[in-house]
Amino acid sequence: MMDNLKLAVFELTDCGGCALNMLFLYERLFDLLEFYEITEFHMATSLKVENHYDVALVTGTVSTQRDLNLLKEARNHSDYLIALGTCATHGSVQASVELPIREKLKAVYGDEGNPMRALDSKPVVEYVAVDFALPGCPYDKNEVYQVLLDIAKGVEPVKKDYPVCLECKLNEYECVLVKKGLPCLGPITYGGCNAVCVRSGLGCIGCRGPLPGEVNPAGEYEILKELGYDDKYIIRKFKTFARWEP
Amino acid sequence: MIIELHEFTRVEGNGKAEIIIDDGEVKDVRLKIIEGPRFFELLTLGRHYYDVPDLEARICAICYLSHSVASVLGIERALGVEVPEEIQLIRELGLIGELLESHALHLYLLVAPDVFGYPDAIRMATKHGELVKEGLALKSFGNRIRVMVGGREIHGINVKPGGFGRYPSVEELERVEKESEALLRLARRAVRLFAQLDPYGARAEHFVATDGYLWGEKLVSDEEGEFHYTERIEERSLVYSFAKQSRYKGEPFFVGALPRLLLKSEMLTPTAKRLFEEHREKLETGYVSYNNLAQAIELVYSLERAKEIAKVLLDRGIEGENVPVEAREGEGIGYVEAPRGVLIHHYRIDGNGNIAYSNIITPTALNHAMMEASLLEEARKLYGEAEERVMIQRLEETVRAFDPCISCSVHLVKL
Ligand code: SF4
Ligand code: SF4
Numbered sequence: 285m286m287d288n289l290k291l292a293v294f295e296l297t298d299c300g301g302c303a304l305n306m307l308f309l310y311e312r313l314f315d316l317l318e319f320y321e322i323t324e325f326h327m328a329t330s331l332k333v334e335n336h337y338d339v340a341l342v343t344g345t346v347s348t349q350r351d352l353n354l355l356k357e358a359r360n361h362s363d364y365l366i367a368l369g370t371c372a373t374h375g376s377v378q379a380s381v382e383l384p385i386r387e388k389l390k391a392v393y394g395d396e397g398n399p400m401r402a403l404d405s406k407p408v409v410e411y412v413a414v415d416f417a418l419p420g421c422p423y424d425k426n427e428v429y430q431v432l433l434d435i436a437k438g439v440e441p442v443k444k445d446y447p448v449c450l451e452c453k454l455n456e457y458e459c460v461l462v463k464k465g466l467p468c469l470g471p472i473t474y475g476g477c478n479a480v481c482v483r484s485g486l487g488c489i490g491c492r493g494p495l496p497g498e499v500n501p502a503g504e505y506e507i508l509k510e511l512g513y514d515d516k517y518i519i520r521k522f523k524t525f526a527r528w529e530p
Numbered sequence: 531m532i533i534e535l536h537e538f539t540r541v542e543g544n545g546k547a548e549i550i551i552d553d554g555e556v557k558d559v560r561l562k563i564i565e566g567p568r569f570f571e572l573l574t575l576g577r578h579y580y581d582v583p584d585l586e587a588r589i590c591a592i593c594y595l596s597h598s599v600a601s602v603l604g605i606e607r608a609l610g611v612e613v614p615e616e617i618q619l620i621r622e623l624g625l626i627g628e629l630l631e632s633h634a635l636h637l638y639l640l641v642a643p644d645v646f647g648y649p650d651a652i653r654m655a656t657k658h659g660e661l662v663k664e665g666l667a668l669k670s671f672g673n674r675i676r677v678m679v680g681g682r683e684i685h686g687i688n689v690k691p692g693g694f695g696r697y698p699s700v701e702e703l704e705r706v707e708k709e710s711e712a713l714l715r716l717a718r719r720a721v722r723l724f725a726q727l728d729p730y731g732a733r734a735e736h737f738v739a740t741d742g743y744l745w746g747e748k749l750v751s752d753e754e755g756e757f758h759y760t761e762r763i764e765e766r767s768l769v770y771s772f773a774k775q776s777r778y779k780g781e782p783f784f785v786g787a788l789p790r791l792l793l794k795s796e797m798l799t800p801t802a803k804r805l806f807e808e809h810r811e812k813l814e815t816g817y818v819s820y821n822n823l824a825q826a827i828e829l830v831y832s833l834e835r836a837k838e839i840a841k842v843l844l845d846r847g848i849e850g851e852n853v854p855v856e857a858r859e860g861e862g863i864g865y866v867e868a869p870r871g872v873l874i875h876h877y878r879i880d881g882n883g884n885i886a887y888s889n890i891i892t893p894t895a896l897n898h899a900m901m902e903a904s905l906l907e908e909a910r911k912l913y914g915e916a917e918e919r920v921m922i923q924r925l926e927e928t929v930r931a932f933d934p935c936i937s938c939s940v941h942l943v944k945l
Contacts, residue, residue, distance in 0.1 A: 296566070297565055297566030297567075299589060299590050299594075299685075300590065300592060301588075301594075301684045304684065305683075310670070347568070348566040350566075351566060376588070377568070377573055377588050378569065381569045381573050388572060389567070391571075391572060392567065392569060392571060392572065403566075405568070421588065421685060422684050422685065481687050481695075483696070484681040484686070484696040485696050486681075486687050486688065486690070489584055489687060491685070517578060
């Protein structure tokens with residue numbers, strides 16, 4: 285049997301969700317372990333075996349000097365690096381706080397000093413080249429499973445290229461934008477979550493980031509304006525998970 | 531001289547500690563929360579209240595639902611909204627799911643390896659696979675409840691001011707009723723196991739909890755009746771930690787499973803109450819390590835209470851009506867018991883329904899001073915008496931007893 289690929293999970297500043305979500309794969313994680321050996325996973329094991337990784341998953345934003353050092357180490361020691369989750373790909377919620385770092389520190393900690401070397405939060409893709417970017421807050425576990433299988437089999441994983449709307453149609457969910465007037469970002473958001481929030485009868489908040497290409501944010505903007513939402517509200521909503529675009 | 535405890539592994543988030551030795555004596559301890567700041571208070575400023583609970587959920591993945599519920603409670607109080615019992619019960623059920631998921635992870639996968647002398651759950655499972663499996667069964671049941679109430683396993687958006695996007699179905703509630711009954715046996719076994727542990731860490735002198743079992747209108751302490759956090763709890767910033775440190779009347783205090791039991795035992799369900807009485811003497815010594823035993827008793831409580839709630843909802847039938855919410859000026863505080871203890875969300879809302887002020891205090895921040903006190907006590911006991919390696923191991927266990935947002939490893943095990 286071939287040697288298993290060395291897999292690492294690195295966690296920068298985040299909520300822990302993208303790392304935890306790997307564990308929520310349950311028994312399918314064991315299927316992955318047919319191909320991979322986990323050699324670094326801070327949240328899951330105290331063991332730290334290798335310093336070369338075939339595949340590195342990096343979650344979170346770069347928000348401190350420590351994060352930046354860790355990211356560079358991960359990049360330097362890995363062949364295939366995946367920015368995993370919206371923090372890593374677009375910055376997610378913490379990157380949408382737009383003040384300069386000193387002002388933020390002052391507002392919350394009452395002091396402009398920065399002894400812990402905090403930085404303005406930015407996604408991983410702003411600092412290093414990544415081999416694949418998989419968004420989602422958190423990402424869909426089926427998707428990461430498929431991506432890791434593809435890589436193990438030597439196939440380049442495919443990016444999703446359709447909006448959440450398509451998944452609503454496939455699931456026959458009632459459109460909350462048209463029927464309820466809820467501010468749903470489904471039309472301009474990366475599909476792949478199976479429209480799980482619309483299943484609850486609520487609007488997509490755009491946690492997978494904006495779908496690039498042919499989609500039409502201007503059109504979405506017009507629809508929301510017609511529904512009575514004001515400019516500031518709409519723009520903030522657009523930028524909450526994706527102030528930075530890869 | 532400084533002895534460093536390197537970045538804790540098998541924890542949620544990034545933290546470490548320093549033991550400061552001077553003149554051959556342990557002088558001080560610093561618990562450093564080095565996870566970068568995420569500025570949630572600023573993030574929510576100027577946002578419309580409707581969107582805020584979904585954002586606040588992202589503070590923590592392990593207890594996202596506690597954050598959404600605390601956020602919703604703060605907002606509803608600010609807007610003068612009262613929800614009927616049905617909605618309250620469904621929210622409580624969600625919190626119970628989170629408690630089960632989180633306590634099971636902590637007890638079976640993090641603490642149990644210490645009990646049996648293994649470095650992690652992966653190695654422990656070769657000999658104690660049955661136990662690990664039991665933990666996973668409890669954990670995944672808790673997670674299924676989170677999906678039902680919260681909408682997703684992580685960061686669901688179903689909990690809203692005034693109600694829910696979607697209400698649980700009869701079939702889902704029947705399943706909760708059946709499964710909670712079936713799992714009770716496992717939880718009772720956990721209580722027997724964790725009752726055997728010797729005490730370590732400091733003895734807490736002050737305990738704080740919400741006035742209801744899993745949420746409340748106010749806080750209570752062992753010394754006095756109800757109060758708002760602003761009356762007794764002070765926060766200060768530290769140069770060595772991104773988490774602020776809180777004190778109760780100037781002193782370290784303890785929030786979490788043990789304080790809940792000690793302050794609110796009369797609210798427990800029948801079996802949980804019996805188990806509490808059986809171990810009352812031990813628990814009342816106040817050693818922070820008995821938090822583990824308290825969590826095991828709470829597994830029993832959660833299963834019994836989940837069954838009760840499912841039954842009540844099934845008997846009366848679900849109406850599924852949201853309460854209308856209207857924007858107006860106001861101020862409100864939401865108090866919830868997250869698995870690790872008191873969680874506070876405090877907001878002021880302006881006339882347009884936008885957040886004008888927000889303050890959030892998490893249990894790990896509330897316990898920060900108590901964790902340092904425990905580390906100090908344990909380090910003083912062991913320094914010079916035990917090998918450094920042994921001391922460090924015990925200090926990590928001391929931190930772990932607080933369950934400071936720790937997640938774990940065991941799904942890596944082949945069962
Ligand atoms: S992308 Fe979302 S779930 Fe993932 S780490 Fe960031 S905040 Fe957490
Ligand atoms: S529906 Fe939208 S908000 Fe919900 S998971 Fe999918 S992308 Fe994220």
